[in-house]
Amino acid sequence: MALPLNQNQLFQLYRQMLMIRRCEEQLAKSHQAGLIPGPCHTYVGEEAVATGVCANLRKDDVVFSTHRGHGHALAKGVSPRELMAELFGRVTGCSRGRGGSMHLFAPEVGLMGTTGIVGPNILQATGAGYTFQLLKTDRVSVGFFGDGAVNNGAFHEGLNLAAIWQLPVLFVCENNLYATEVAFSYATRNPDVASRGASYGLPGVSVDGNDVLAVYEAAHEAVQRARAGGGPTLIECRTYRTRSHAEGMRDTGYRTQDEVEAWKALDPVKRLQERMLADGMAAANDFESIEAQIKTIVNEAVEFAKNSAWPDPATATWYVFSGAEGERDA
Numbered sequence: 001m002a003l004p005l006n007q008n009q010l011f012q013l014y015r016q017m018l019m020i021r022r023c024e025e026q027l028a029k030s031h032q033a034g035l036i037p038g039p040c041h042t043y044v045g046e047e048a049v050a051t052g053v054c055a056n057l058r059k060d061d062v063v064f065s066t067h068r069g070h071g072h073a074l075a076k077g078v079s080p081r082e083l084m085a086e087l088f089g090r091v092t093g094c095s096r097g098r099g100g101s102m103h104l105f106a107p108e109v110g111l112m113g114t115t116g117i118v119g120p121n122i123l124q125a126t127g128a129g130y131t132f133q134l135l136k137t138d139r140v141s142v143g144f145f146g147d148g149a150v151n152n153g154a155f156h157e158g159l160n161l162a163a164i165w166q167l168p169v170l171f172v173c174e175n176n177l178y179a180t181e182v183a184f185s186y187a188t189r190n191p192d193v194a195s196r197g198a199s200y201g202l203p204g205v206s207v208d209g210n211d212v213l214a215v216y217e218a219a220h221e222a223v224q225r226a227r228a229g230g231g232p233t234l235i236e237c238r239t240y241r242t243r244s245h246a247e248g249m250r251d252t253g254y255r256t257q258d259e260v261e262a263w264k265a266l267d268p269v270k271r272l273q274e275r276m277l278a279d280g281m282a283a284a285n286d287f288e289s290i291e292a293q294i295k296t297i298v299n300e301a302v303e304f305a306k307n308s309a310w311p312d313p314a315t316a317t318w319y320v321f322s323g324a325e326g327e328r329d330a
Contacts, residue, residue, distance in 0.1 A: 004213060007281050013055060013212050014276070015290055017047040017269045020071045022298045023080050027070065027087060030302065031247040036087045040101045043071035045210075045242035048268035049174050050075040052215025053142060053235075056223045062110045062128050063142040064121035067102045068174075068241070069114030072144055077109030080301035090308035096319065097311045118179075119154035121145060122171065126158040129167035129232070138227040142170045148179025150193050159234065163200040166231035170222050173236045174209065180245050181254040197234040209237030210268040213275075240266070 005013070024042040031040040043050070046068075054063065054075035065072040073083055078094050086093025087101050094106045102116040112128065115121055125143030132139040149155055150173060162169045173193045177184050185191050197204025205222070207214040215237055222233035240263035244251045252260065276282040 004217065009055075010272070010276055010281055011286070011290070013051055013216065014269070014272050014287075015294070016051045016055070016075055017212060017272065018290060019080065019294050019297070020047045020050065020074050021269055022294050023074060023083060023301070024070060026298050026302060027084070028243065028247055030084075030088070035306070036101070037089055038100050038102075039067075040087065040247045041068040041070075041245065042243050042247065043068055043241070045263065045267070046174055046176060046239045047071055048212035048215050048272075049172065049209050049237045049239055050144070052212045053144075053170065053172055053219040055216055056219045057110070057140065057142065059110055061140045061142070062107075062112045062125075063144065064112050064124045064128070065104070065114040065144050066118075066121060066146060066149075066174075067114065067116040068146070069102070069104055069144075073104045073106065073111050073114065076106070076111045078104065078106045078111055080297055081304045082106070084301040084305035085308050088305040088308070089310065090305055091311045092304070092308040098319065119145065119149045119152035122149065122152075122154045122158035125169050125171070126162045126167060129162060129169035129226075130165065132168055133165065138168070140168045140170065140223055140226045142172060144172045144174060146179060147173060147175040147177065147184040147191075147193065148182070148187070149173075150196065151188055159197070159200045159202065159232070162232040163202045166229065168226035168229075169232040170219065170226065171232060171234045172219075173234070175236055175238050176209075176241050177238075178241075178245070178255065181250075183254070193236040194234060200234075202232050202234060204234045204236070206236045206238065209239030210263075210266045210271065212268055212272055239268075 020043060024044050027040060028042055030036050050071040063072055063076050082094040086095050086099060089097045091097045094104055102114055104114045122143045122145055125141045128141035175193055194204035194206035205218050207218045218235050242260060242264050273287055
């Protein structure tokens with residue numbers, strides 16, 4: 001089958017996935033070195049989902065993310081420098097060093113926040129969709145969430161309300177088979193998330209979450225429908241995280257090493273590279289050049305983060321609702 005996108009678009013998808021991968025690998029190393037305070041949940045293995053969805057969004061569209069949100073942040077437009085600095089707790093981070101790994105905010109590019117609480121981002125995305133509808137704009141809202149969230153009441157409430165009011169929302173389930181270390185097949189009698197869309201009267205689509213082109217196409221159709229007033233879509237992306245739930249936690253014990261290796265063989269970055277080579281859309285040295293470019297960017301981002309200042313304790317009350325106007329804007 002011919003590739004549906006042109007060469008430039010394919011390279012953009014590849015570059016974005018590789019950027020997420022290399023940033024996450026570096027963050028894992030930095031966490032192991034004690035440079036990142038608190039937990040760190042990496043997105044290694046799931047890069048095709050954030051990349052494929054966000055490639056269809058405009059800057060003024062918004063996304064609401066999860067505790068595993070670095071990939072969404074980068075795909076929506078947060079720079080590697082701002083991401084690294086935030087996880088390092090520095091004032092140059094996207095949340096001014098106040099959020100860390102699980103609380104990334106960059107409303108200027110449409111990243112309306114990542115959260116460690118399971119489920120509320122579904123409701124936030126629904127609320128944003130309602131706002132866009134009231135304002136009579138064609139903006140779109142996206143809520144990313146994991147398989148663990150679909151058994152949460154927020155999932156029912158968000159999808160039901162969005163369907164009733166035909167809101168411009170994409171509900172994107174990153175089904176990586178485990179909620180922390182609990183198998184999704186154990187936690188539910190219906191592991192087919194996409195099929196749940198029918199219960200709310202909205203389209204439910206299941207795609208290979210390790211195939212960036214499949215994700216891109218499903219998101220493209222859903223975004224076009226939302227912009228045209230056709231309402232929400234539930235997209236289930238079946239994928240897999242190949243690292244532990246969070247850095248420092250065990251890798252197996254609740255899953256087998258054979259399972260991990262089988263999913264590593266379905267690496268979304270490698271799959272796109274191999275497909276582009278097979279279809280004559282790229283040469284090996286093209287990927288070598290991209291690798292070198294991204295390595296330079298990531299290394300520079302780490303140095304930027306290390307050399308950035310810590311937040312001034314005197315500013316601890318800044319950027320809060322009760323702060324003075326001048327303080328919030330400083």
